[in-house]
Amino acid sequence: xxxxxxxxxxxxxxxxxxxxxxxxxxxxxxxxxxxxxxxxxxxxxxxxxxxxxxxxxxxxxxxxxxxxxxxxxxxxxxxxxxxxxxxxxxxxxxxxxxxxxxxxxxxxx
Amino acid sequence: xxxxxxxxxxxxxxxxxxxxxxxxxxxxxxxxxxxxxxxxxxxxxxxxxxxxxxxxxxxxxxxxxxxxxxxxxxxxxxxxxxxxxxxxxxxxxxxxxxxxxxxxxxxxx
DNA sequence: CAACTTGTGAAAAACCGGTTAACGCAGGCA
DNA sequence: TGCCTGCGTTAACCGGTTTTTCACAAGTTG
Numbered sequence: 001x002x003x004x005x006x007x008x009x010x011x012x013x014x015x016x017x018x019x020x021x022x023x024x025x026x027x028x029x030x031x032x033x034x035x036x037x038x039x040x041x042x043x044x045x046x047x048x049x050x051x052x053x054x055x056x057x058x059x060x061x062x063x064x065x066x067x068x069x070x071x072x073x074x075x076x077x078x079x080x081x082x083x084x085x086x087x088x089x090x091x092x093x094x095x096x097x098x099x100x101x102x103x104x105x106x107x108x109x
Numbered sequence: 110x111x112x113x114x115x116x117x118x119x120x121x122x123x124x125x126x127x128x129x130x131x132x133x134x135x136x137x138x139x140x141x142x143x144x145x146x147x148x149x150x151x152x153x154x155x156x157x158x159x160x161x162x163x164x165x166x167x168x169x170x171x172x173x174x175x176x177x178x179x180x181x182x183x184x185x186x187x188x189x190x191x192x193x194x195x196x197x198x199x200x201x202x203x204x205x206x207x208x209x210x211x212x213x214x215x216x217x218x
Numbered sequence: 219c220a221a222c223t224t225g226t227g228a229a230a231a232a233c234c235g236g237t238t239a240a241c242g243c244a245g246g247c248a
Numbered sequence: 249t250g251c252c253t254g255c256g257t258t259a260a261c262c263g264g265t266t267t268t269t270c271a272c273a274a275g276t277t278g
Binding site for chain 3: 072075076078079080082083097099100
Binding site for chain 2: 222223224225226227
Protein backbone atom coordinates (compact mmCIF):
# COMPACT_ATOMS: atom_id res chain seq x y z
CA UNK A 1 0.00 0.00 0.00
CA UNK A 2 1.37 3.33 -0.98
CA UNK A 3 0.20 6.89 -1.02
CA UNK A 4 2.08 8.85 -3.57
CA UNK A 5 3.33 12.18 -2.35
CA UNK A 6 4.59 13.06 -5.80
CA UNK A 7 3.97 11.29 -9.02
CA UNK A 8 7.21 9.41 -8.51
CA UNK A 9 6.63 8.17 -4.96
CA UNK A 10 5.45 4.65 -4.59
CA UNK A 11 6.10 1.67 -2.42
CA UNK A 12 6.93 -1.67 -4.04
CA UNK A 13 5.22 -3.98 -1.58
CA UNK A 14 1.60 -3.00 -1.44
CA UNK A 15 -1.15 -4.00 -3.81
CA UNK A 16 -3.07 -0.76 -3.42
CA UNK A 17 -1.37 2.35 -4.63
CA UNK A 18 -2.84 5.79 -4.44
CA UNK A 19 -1.67 8.71 -6.54
CA UNK A 20 -3.62 11.77 -5.50
CA UNK A 21 -1.94 14.07 -7.96
CA UNK A 22 -2.91 11.75 -10.78
CA UNK A 23 -6.44 11.25 -9.48
CA UNK A 24 -5.81 7.57 -9.52
CA UNK A 25 -5.94 4.54 -7.30
CA UNK A 26 -4.35 1.35 -8.56
CA UNK A 27 -4.65 -2.25 -7.50
CA UNK A 28 -1.83 -4.40 -8.81
CA UNK A 29 -1.16 -1.65 -11.28
CA UNK A 30 -4.68 -1.58 -12.64
CA UNK A 31 -6.71 1.54 -11.98
CA UNK A 32 -9.91 1.44 -10.01
CA UNK A 33 -12.70 3.41 -11.55
CA UNK A 34 -13.62 5.65 -8.69
CA UNK A 35 -15.63 8.81 -8.81
CA UNK A 36 -14.22 12.04 -7.44
CA UNK A 37 -15.88 11.68 -4.07
CA UNK A 38 -14.95 8.05 -3.73
CA UNK A 39 -11.34 8.81 -4.54
CA UNK A 40 -11.15 11.75 -2.18
CA UNK A 41 -12.66 9.69 0.58
CA UNK A 42 -10.14 6.94 -0.03
CA UNK A 43 -7.29 9.43 -0.07
CA UNK A 44 -8.47 10.98 3.17
CA UNK A 45 -8.86 7.67 4.92
CA UNK A 46 -5.57 6.33 3.64
CA UNK A 47 -3.75 9.49 4.64
CA UNK A 48 -4.39 8.63 8.26
CA UNK A 49 -3.75 4.90 8.50
CA UNK A 50 -4.86 3.19 11.70
CA UNK A 51 -6.49 6.35 12.91
CA UNK A 52 -10.16 6.33 13.72
CA UNK A 53 -11.71 9.20 11.82
CA UNK A 54 -15.09 10.60 12.70
CA UNK A 55 -17.73 11.35 10.11
CA UNK A 56 -17.19 15.03 10.83
CA UNK A 57 -13.48 14.81 10.05
CA UNK A 58 -14.07 12.86 6.89
CA UNK A 59 -16.83 15.14 5.72
CA UNK A 60 -14.72 18.19 6.43
CA UNK A 61 -11.82 16.91 4.37
CA UNK A 62 -13.84 15.53 1.47
CA UNK A 63 -16.77 17.92 1.27
CA UNK A 64 -15.01 20.92 2.76
CA UNK A 65 -17.81 21.79 5.11
CA UNK A 66 -19.73 20.48 8.06
CA UNK A 67 -22.29 17.75 7.55
CA UNK A 68 -25.78 18.43 8.68
CA UNK A 69 -26.90 16.33 11.59
CA UNK A 70 -28.36 13.30 9.94
CA UNK A 71 -26.13 13.24 6.90
CA UNK A 72 -25.42 9.71 5.71
CA UNK A 73 -23.26 10.68 2.76
CA UNK A 74 -20.08 9.39 4.36
CA UNK A 75 -21.71 6.04 5.04
CA UNK A 76 -22.97 5.75 1.50
CA UNK A 77 -19.57 6.48 0.05
CA UNK A 78 -17.80 4.15 2.43
CA UNK A 79 -20.20 1.48 1.26
CA UNK A 80 -19.48 2.17 -2.40
CA UNK A 81 -15.76 2.33 -1.75
CA UNK A 82 -15.85 -0.98 0.05
CA UNK A 83 -17.72 -2.51 -2.84
CA UNK A 84 -15.12 -1.41 -5.36
CA UNK A 85 -12.15 -2.21 -3.16
CA UNK A 86 -13.70 -5.54 -2.26
CA UNK A 87 -14.01 -6.46 -5.88
CA UNK A 88 -10.39 -5.72 -6.60
CA UNK A 89 -9.11 -7.06 -3.29
CA UNK A 90 -11.60 -9.66 -2.13
CA UNK A 91 -9.42 -10.87 0.72
CA UNK A 92 -8.73 -7.54 2.36
CA UNK A 93 -10.96 -5.54 4.66
CA UNK A 94 -9.30 -2.16 4.49
CA UNK A 95 -11.95 0.08 5.97
CA UNK A 96 -13.09 -0.75 9.48
CA UNK A 97 -16.17 0.56 11.24
CA UNK A 98 -15.95 1.87 14.77
CA UNK A 99 -19.42 1.95 16.08
CA UNK A 100 -20.60 5.29 17.30
CA UNK A 101 -17.34 6.93 16.23
CA UNK A 102 -16.39 6.58 12.59
CA UNK A 103 -14.07 4.67 10.26
CA UNK A 104 -10.47 3.52 10.26
CA UNK A 105 -8.25 2.65 7.34
CA UNK A 106 -5.88 -0.23 7.92
CA UNK A 107 -3.30 -0.75 5.16
CA UNK A 108 -2.83 -4.41 6.00
CA UNK A 109 -6.45 -5.36 6.04
CA UNK B 110 -0.26 2.83 31.50
CA UNK B 111 -0.61 6.05 29.66
CA UNK B 112 -3.34 8.50 28.95
CA UNK B 113 -2.56 10.45 25.87
CA UNK B 114 -3.04 14.16 26.18
CA UNK B 115 -2.22 14.69 22.56
CA UNK B 116 -1.99 12.08 19.87
CA UNK B 117 1.77 12.04 20.37
CA UNK B 118 1.90 11.62 24.13
CA UNK B 119 2.51 8.15 25.36
CA UNK B 120 4.52 6.44 28.01
CA UNK B 121 6.81 3.58 26.99
CA UNK B 122 6.43 1.38 30.06
CA UNK B 123 2.73 0.70 30.49
CA UNK B 124 0.74 -1.95 28.74
CA UNK B 125 -2.51 -0.01 28.70
CA UNK B 126 -2.55 3.16 26.70
CA UNK B 127 -5.54 5.42 26.39
CA UNK B 128 -5.92 7.99 23.67
CA UNK B 129 -9.09 9.91 24.30
CA UNK B 130 -8.74 12.17 21.32
CA UNK B 131 -8.47 9.14 19.05
CA UNK B 132 -11.31 7.31 20.75
CA UNK B 133 -8.97 4.43 21.35
CA UNK B 134 -7.63 2.26 24.15
CA UNK B 135 -4.68 0.03 23.39
CA UNK B 136 -3.18 -2.92 25.21
CA UNK B 137 0.32 -3.69 24.09
CA UNK B 138 -0.40 -1.57 21.06
CA UNK B 139 -3.49 -3.50 20.06
CA UNK B 140 -6.82 -1.72 20.24
CA UNK B 141 -9.54 -2.91 22.57
CA UNK B 142 -12.95 -2.95 20.99
CA UNK B 143 -14.85 -0.84 23.43
CA UNK B 144 -18.17 0.83 22.93
CA UNK B 145 -18.53 4.55 23.44
CA UNK B 146 -19.81 4.22 26.98
CA UNK B 147 -17.18 1.70 27.94
CA UNK B 148 -14.41 3.87 26.58
CA UNK B 149 -15.71 7.02 28.24
CA UNK B 150 -16.02 5.23 31.53
CA UNK B 151 -12.46 3.95 31.23
CA UNK B 152 -11.21 7.40 30.33
CA UNK B 153 -13.01 8.93 33.28
CA UNK B 154 -11.74 6.37 35.73
CA UNK B 155 -8.20 6.50 34.39
CA UNK B 156 -8.18 10.27 34.46
CA UNK B 157 -8.30 10.13 38.22
CA UNK B 158 -5.93 7.33 39.16
CA UNK B 159 -6.06 6.11 42.73
CA UNK B 160 -9.03 8.29 43.43
CA UNK B 161 -12.24 6.73 44.61
CA UNK B 162 -15.00 7.99 42.40
CA UNK B 163 -18.63 7.79 43.34
CA UNK B 164 -21.30 6.56 40.98
CA UNK B 165 -22.66 10.07 40.83
CA UNK B 166 -19.31 11.46 39.69
CA UNK B 167 -18.85 8.74 37.12
CA UNK B 168 -22.36 9.07 35.82
CA UNK B 169 -22.04 12.82 35.59
CA UNK B 170 -18.87 12.59 33.51
CA UNK B 171 -19.93 9.74 31.26
CA UNK B 172 -23.66 10.29 30.90
CA UNK B 173 -23.59 14.03 31.42
CA UNK B 174 -26.48 14.03 33.81
CA UNK B 175 -27.56 12.75 37.18
CA UNK B 176 -28.44 9.12 37.60
CA UNK B 177 -31.91 8.35 38.79
CA UNK B 178 -32.10 6.88 42.26
CA UNK B 179 -31.71 3.20 41.64
CA UNK B 180 -29.60 3.42 38.52
CA UNK B 181 -27.17 0.54 38.11
CA UNK B 182 -25.76 1.58 34.77
CA UNK B 183 -22.35 2.37 36.19
CA UNK B 184 -22.11 -1.06 37.77
CA UNK B 185 -23.11 -2.76 34.57
CA UNK B 186 -20.52 -0.90 32.55
CA UNK B 187 -17.80 -1.45 35.13
CA UNK B 188 -18.58 -5.12 34.84
CA UNK B 189 -18.29 -5.07 31.07
CA UNK B 190 -15.13 -3.03 31.21
CA UNK B 191 -13.57 -5.45 33.64
CA UNK B 192 -14.44 -8.30 31.35
CA UNK B 193 -12.73 -6.73 28.35
CA UNK B 194 -9.74 -5.51 30.30
CA UNK B 195 -9.47 -8.85 32.03
CA UNK B 196 -9.29 -10.62 28.72
CA UNK B 197 -6.49 -8.43 27.46
CA UNK B 198 -4.71 -8.18 30.82
CA UNK B 199 -5.60 -11.28 32.79
CA UNK B 200 -3.10 -10.61 35.55
CA UNK B 201 -4.15 -7.09 36.39
CA UNK B 202 -7.08 -5.89 38.45
CA UNK B 203 -7.30 -2.28 37.38
CA UNK B 204 -10.72 -1.31 38.69
CA UNK B 205 -11.32 -1.71 42.40
CA UNK B 206 -14.63 -1.64 44.21
CA UNK B 207 -15.07 0.48 47.31
CA UNK B 208 -18.14 -0.77 48.99
CA UNK B 209 -20.78 1.80 49.61
CA UNK B 210 -18.78 4.45 47.81
CA UNK B 211 -17.80 3.73 44.25
CA UNK B 212 -14.85 2.62 42.14
CA UNK B 213 -11.15 3.35 41.92
CA UNK B 214 -8.76 2.98 39.03
CA UNK B 215 -5.29 1.79 39.93
CA UNK B 216 -2.77 1.93 37.07
CA UNK B 217 -0.56 -0.77 38.57
CA UNK B 218 -3.25 -3.31 39.19
C1' DC C 219 -27.87 -13.81 60.57
C1' DA C 220 -30.27 -9.84 58.43
C1' DA C 221 -29.78 -5.88 55.70
C1' DC C 222 -27.52 -3.85 52.33
C1' DT C 223 -24.45 -3.64 48.29
C1' DT C 224 -22.44 -5.28 44.11
C1' DG C 225 -21.83 -8.57 39.96
C1' DT C 226 -23.73 -10.33 36.04
C1' DG C 227 -26.87 -12.36 32.65
C1' DA C 228 -30.65 -11.42 29.85
C1' DA C 229 -34.84 -9.12 27.91
C1' DA C 230 -36.53 -4.89 26.01
C1' DA C 231 -35.92 -0.61 23.92
C1' DA C 232 -33.33 2.57 21.42
C1' DC C 233 -29.92 3.55 18.34
C1' DC C 234 -26.60 3.02 14.51
C1' DG C 235 -24.76 1.51 10.15
C1' DG C 236 -25.02 -0.98 5.40
C1' DT C 237 -27.32 -0.99 1.53
C1' DT C 238 -30.49 -0.02 -2.06
C1' DA C 239 -33.49 2.87 -4.52
C1' DA C 240 -35.27 7.16 -6.04
C1' DC C 241 -34.55 11.79 -7.26
C1' DG C 242 -32.27 15.86 -9.15
C1' DC C 243 -28.74 18.05 -11.46
C1' DA C 244 -25.19 18.91 -14.84
C1' DG C 245 -22.70 17.84 -19.00
C1' DG C 246 -22.46 15.77 -23.60
C1' DC C 247 -24.42 15.29 -27.87
C1' DA C 248 -27.59 14.79 -31.78
C1' DT D 249 -33.93 21.93 -27.33
C1' DG D 250 -34.62 17.27 -25.80
C1' DC D 251 -32.63 13.06 -24.55
C1' DC D 252 -29.19 10.27 -22.34
C1' DT D 253 -25.78 9.24 -18.95
C1' DG D 254 -23.26 9.48 -14.75
C1' DC D 255 -22.62 11.38 -10.29
C1' DG D 256 -24.11 13.16 -5.87
C1' DT D 257 -27.64 13.53 -2.45
C1' DT D 258 -31.36 12.07 0.23
C1' DA D 259 -34.60 8.88 2.13
C1' DA D 260 -36.06 4.46 3.69
C1' DC D 261 -35.64 -0.23 5.19
C1' DC D 262 -33.52 -3.86 7.62
C1' DG D 263 -30.44 -6.15 10.52
C1' DG D 264 -27.20 -5.84 13.99
C1' DT D 265 -25.25 -3.49 17.98
C1' DT D 266 -25.55 -0.79 21.99
C1' DT D 267 -27.89 0.99 25.83
C1' DT D 268 -31.11 0.62 29.33
C1' DT D 269 -33.51 -1.77 32.56
C1' DC D 270 -34.65 -5.60 35.35
C1' DA D 271 -34.00 -9.71 38.14
C1' DC D 272 -31.52 -12.57 40.88
C1' DA D 273 -27.15 -14.48 42.62
C1' DA D 274 -23.21 -13.49 45.23
C1' DG D 275 -20.65 -10.82 48.29
C1' DT D 276 -20.07 -7.58 52.22
C1' DT D 277 -21.03 -5.31 56.53
C1' DG D 278 -22.29 -4.85 61.15
